[in-house]
Amino acid sequence: MDTYSPTEVEAKWQSRWDELGTNLFSRDDLATAEKPYFNLMMFPYPSAEGLHVGNIYAYTGADVWGRYQRLKGHDVFQPMGFDAFGIHSENYALKVGVNPNDLIPSNISNFTRQLRRIGAMFDWNHTVDTTDPNYYRWTQWVFLKLFEAGLVEKREAPVNWCPSCKTVVANEQVIQGLCERCDSAVEQRQIEQWFLKITNYAQRLLDGIENIDWSSRTLTAQNNWIGRSEGADIDFPIVGRDESIRVFTTRPDTICGATYMVLAPEHPLVDALTNDEQRETVEAYVEQAKRLDLKARQYVDRPKTGTWIGAYCENPITGAQMPVWVSDYVLIEYGTGAIMAVPGHDERDFEFASTFDLPIKRVIARDSSNNAGLMTEAYVGDGLLVNSGEFDGLSVAEGKRAIVQKLEANSLATGQVRYRLHDWCISRQRYWGPPIPIIYCDDCGAVPVPEADLPVLLPRLEQFKPDDSGDSPLARDTEWCSTACPECGGAGTRETDVSDTFLDSAWYFLRYPCTDTDEVALDVDMVKKWLPVNSYIGGHEHAVLHLLYARFVTMAFHDHGILDFAEPFEKFRAHGILSKEGRKISKSRGNVIIPDDLISEWGADTVRLYLMFLGPFEQGGDYQESGIRGPSSFLERLALSVAEASDGKGDEQVLQAMHRTIDKVSNDIEQLKYNTVISALMEYLNVVREGGRTCSKQELEPIIVMLAPFAPHLAEELWERLGHNSSIFESGLWPEADPELAKVETFEIGVQVNGKLRGSISVTADTSEDDAMTLARSNERVATHLDAGEVRKVIYVPGRILNVVVN
């Protein structure tokens, strides 16, 4: 058919957009835009395989949003970049034996080609590539600013260590406790690493959730991840020593039910408190706990293990003596690394006590009927305090207050809020990342690299594989390592760890509007004009890490006077996941969809339209090979209609349907319900073409504008064929529904008798109940059912339903 050839139309408009700079901003454009709208989407890791169909799904949905905003008259800035550093790229480079320095550029050019092909309106003048020294120079600058703000700290932390490869291995390289490469058991080791103190911002990050418009499941995930708990720190005096064990608990009300204490294996007091008889057992246990890799340690289903260390504590309320145990179910990184165990009211403690025959005591009763007898499981519900001496009869909430108050009076407790959130470890003992800009000097210690000396270039290493030295590969380049101390000018050595990829992506959105300058990281005026981001669309898998880190960096920069806003993304929406014929798409299943082939066969517009038609964008959809015919023939029919359209005025009935369609589409697109937007457009085209009628241009123009976000090339083409000579995206053409025309005058409503549909009548908005009943009676079928008994009640909801109760 010569009315529509996707290949020609798409090539024509893509090159015209390039020629006219339709989607590009000059520095001046950025500075003078009147209605700035920053439409952001998560930048990809440029893999060697090329764009995944899931990427295309996400970017199309985000592009639809951007193009829609543009049709509403905004100046939409929609940049794209590449998150090319990181262990992903490095592992792949190792696998194929190519240096990542050589691999990344060709991957990026392939991605760029594919991204252009889907016809998204990216501003290719403002891209970022995290591996470009002109970018990571500023990533290092971000680190220095956080350092200045006192948010960087070096301390010991555990890493997974493979004793056979003699190297640090990342969590994702540990498969069921074994090293991915050599299958030997991985253990943990303590090494010095750099941390960003995100926990300083735990409460602020939590509070900020109130003021941002994000997908609720994303906010829930952040809320849970930050994990605020209110409770108390309580000191338990150690018997026979002038020292105590401090625990954190959210249930001080259950203190009288505490029957033993537990220390984490790494707790400093373990060694000090262990007596001679127990020493051998305890040391063996601690050693064994240490050998577990970081992942296996977190396995909940493992049976509880542990051993008594030969010491006792005194319960500060009851004065009872309680044995002190060591067990790996207590984690050193949370709270104080020690707990008071209340087996009667904590499931984990109950399991442990049952295993080791420790006493289980009830101190909370739901009511008087269950305060006696043997406990068969931990009771974690609400109730009243029992077996708690002077506190008996108090509710859980009252008990918490009363007990903490009493202990506070004796300086044995303080109210305490704790978070599960951990500080962000950014050290990676790897090659493919930005070197952390620190120089070690024997006299001055760890000194940050002066801003003027940035970037600290990542040297090209031919041997970038982690080796058995235990150090990062950069340590092998001794020439690179040795430098002068910036403070005293003496001999210095560079930090050889690189930073986490998440640091690259924690600030990239700030850089996009600033890429016209290499002088500074952030161009103050541009940042002021374009940020915070108006809309961010991306995968839900980044709900906690990336999205939290970006918020943290933004808040820290706000407090440090660099930014004048504290939240980076006003609005965030998580898109859904695409499946294929009901199954997850994955390489291992062998059901991947090759985007290039699909576009060659159907054209980018059809592919875009189909992907958006599959289901609600925020929920994802199921891709089925045959389904693409529908959207494809829809576009063809539309092109055909334009070719045949007359100049005359539109039919009144059709125009009414058109305004109802405009109304529905405008509502649904705001909610990202692209699937129903498309079905509404299809439905309208069916009305326009009904019975093979000839349509008019007036009936078609708005539908082409509304289709433009989904099928931009064809929309441009048809717009031109209808006699317009500027781009459809240039002048805020989004149609507005005329409420008078969109209004439905007469409509069919159902008539029910005893809740069962028996017919329908045609009414207007102001038809009275009596008139409706008369109309209903004139329907033979309804009348039969009405005559079966006596009318007891009539429910008439104008415009909705008429229901008659008869018996």
Added chain:
RNA sequence: GCGGACGUGGCGGAAUAGGCAGACGCAUCAGACUUAAAAUCUGACAAGAGACAAUCUUGUGUGGGUUCGAUUCCCACCGUCCGCACCA
């Protein structure tokens, strides 16, 4: 285990301040056009009963409840998917 989302024809999915279940599309079948095929157009398409007509009955995971009326609200259960995983 905890948290979140969800369960509707052969399939993807519509419809929830409670009001005609199955929009739109795929697949399938029949017809028109065609020498033929493709494309296009027209029509049928939840299940069962029925003179295969009118019509009736059943039907939104299962079982209860509220209501004139429930896919939508409430309770219990079953199942699927996704997070987090011993956070005291």
